[in-house]
Every structure is written in structure tokens, then in C-alpha cells.
Amino acid sequence: MSGMKGDRVWLAGGxxxxxxxxxxxxxxVVSPELSNASSLDEQTVASQTQNISxxxxxxxxxxxxxxxxALVASLRQAxxxxxxxxGLAEFTRQLSAYATEYGVVISGITAGDPAALTSATPAPxxxxxxxxxxxxxxxxxxxxxxGAPKASPAGQLYALPLTVVVKGSAVNDLRFLxxxxxxxxxxALVSGTQLTGDASKRGMQLTIQLQVFVxxxxxxxxxxxxxxxxxxx
Numbered sequence: 001m002s003g004m005k006g007d008r009v010w011l012a013g014g015x016x017x018x019x020x021x022x023x024x025x026x027x028x029v030v031s032p033e034l035s036n037a038s039s040l041d042e043q044t045v046a047s048q049t050q051n052i053s054x055x056x057x058x059x060x061x062x063x064x065x066x067x068x069x070a071l072v073a074s075l076r077q078a079x080x081x082x083x084x085x086x087g088l089a090e091f092t093r094q095l096s097a098y099a100t101e102y103g104v105v106i107s108g109i110t111a112g113d114p115a116a117l118t119s120a121t122p123a124p125x126x127x128x129x130x131x132x133x134x135x136x137x138x139x140x141x142x143x144x145x146x147g148a149p150k151a152s153p154a155g156q157l158y159a160l161p162l163t164v165v166v167k168g169s170a171v172n173d174l175r176f177l178x179x180x181x182x183x184x185x186x187x188a189l190v191s192g193t194q195l196t197g198d199a200s201k202r203g204m205q206l207t208i209q210l211q212v213f214v215x216x217x218x219x220x221x222x223x224x225x226x227x228x229x230x231x232x233x
């Protein structure tokens with residue numbers, strides 16, 4: 001009998017030891033491996049998603065690169081409509097071409113002073129300079145420091161007012177006006193018109209008040225941008 005009890009004790013002890021070993025194996029080996037496998041699966045999904053996004057960007061850049069000539073031409077066209085200088089000589093030639101095409105005579109072109117349409121960025125204060133507040137009741141003003149930097153016009157938008165006077169028949173005058181307002185090489189905004197004269201004598205005079213726009217840039221900035229676009233092809 002004592003032998004049988006001993007065998008049962010050993011069997012029970014062996015079963016308990018097996019359960020303990022299995023539990024230790026699960027928590028120390030199997031579970032960490034499963035966790036690592038799950039983490040690898042998540043990383044794989046994240047990498048695949050990132051690859052899809054990168055492929056989409058690559059395809060978009062390839063499409064832009066294949067269309068680079070059109071992009072450069074579009075940039076040049078935009079800079080013709082909104083030049084970096086007043087370009088009055090070129091705009092005058094443009095108006096003369098319209099006048100010849102529509103049978104009118106330009107009798108005068110007057111330009112006003114350009115007006116800023118955007119606020120200039122304030123120039124940075126000189127290093128180490130501190131503006132002292134004037135004493136109460138004092139009317140004295142501190143003059144600007146000699147050699148202080150001025151706000152640069154680069155990056156600002158300016159409107160240049162023009163008055164154009166043409167003579168011709170009423171029909172031709174209006175056709176000239178339509179050309180000025182239409183999609184031309186230089187963008188122009190007509191703000192006022194006046195048509196005077198005797199229509200029966202074909203001696204109508206049309207006075208057009210308009211604005212053309214200027215967007216100054218740092219010297220060579222536009223050419224540098226075009227060069228950079230060209231070098232990406």
C-alpha cells in the first residue's frame with residue numbers, strides 16, 4: 001500500500017511540475033514570440049502604407065517632371081502678366097498693337113505714381129539698439145539712425161495707374177477697350193472710361209483709366225527659379 005501511495009505522490013508531483021513548466025514556457029518563450037510576431041506584422045503594415053504613399057508622391061513628381069516645359073512656360077506667362085518691373089515700354093507696344101489692329105489712334109498715355117497694395121515688412125532694428133521712451137510731456141523725437149535699412153519692395157505688390165486716350169470711331173474705340181480688358185500679355189484693370197465727341201463725324205475720343213500691376217523681386221530671383229526648374233528635367 002505504501003508503494004502505491006508513493007507512486008501516486010510522484011504522479012501528482014510530476015503533473016504539477018508539468019503544469020508549472022508549461023506555464024513558464026508560455027510566459028517566457030511563447031508569449032514574447034507571439035508579441036514580437038504581432039509587432040512585426042504591425043511594422044510590415046506601416047511600411048507598406050508608407051511605401052504606397054511614397055509611390056504616389058514619386059508618380060506625381062514624375063508627372064510634374066514630364067510636364068516641366070509647360071510649367072516653365074506657365075511661369076513665364078504669369079510673369080509677363082505680372083512683371084517684376086513697371087514694363088511701361090512693353091505695355092505701350094502692346095497698346096500700340098491693339099490700336100493698329102482696331103483702327104484707332106493713341107493720343108496720350110499718362111502714368112501716375114505706383115501705390116503699394118501690400119504692407120512692406122518692417123526692417124529689422126540694428127543689433128544692440130534700443131529705443132528709449134521720451135519723457136512725459138516732451139515733444140522731442142528721436143531721428144532714425146543713420147544708415148538704418150529700409151524696407152525692400154521685393155515681394156510686395158504695386159498698382160501703377162495709367163490714363164490712356166485714343167481717338168477713332170465709337171465702335172473701334174470700344175473694340176480697343178475690350179482688347180485692353182481682355183486676356184492679353186499684360187494684365188490690366190480698367191477702373192473708369194469716358195467717351196466724348198461727335199459720333200456722326202467719326203471723331204470719338206475714349207479716355208481709359210486703368211491699373212497695371214508690378215511685383216518686384218530680388219535681382220535674379222525669377223531667372224534663378226526658372227533655372228532650377230529647368231535643371232530638374
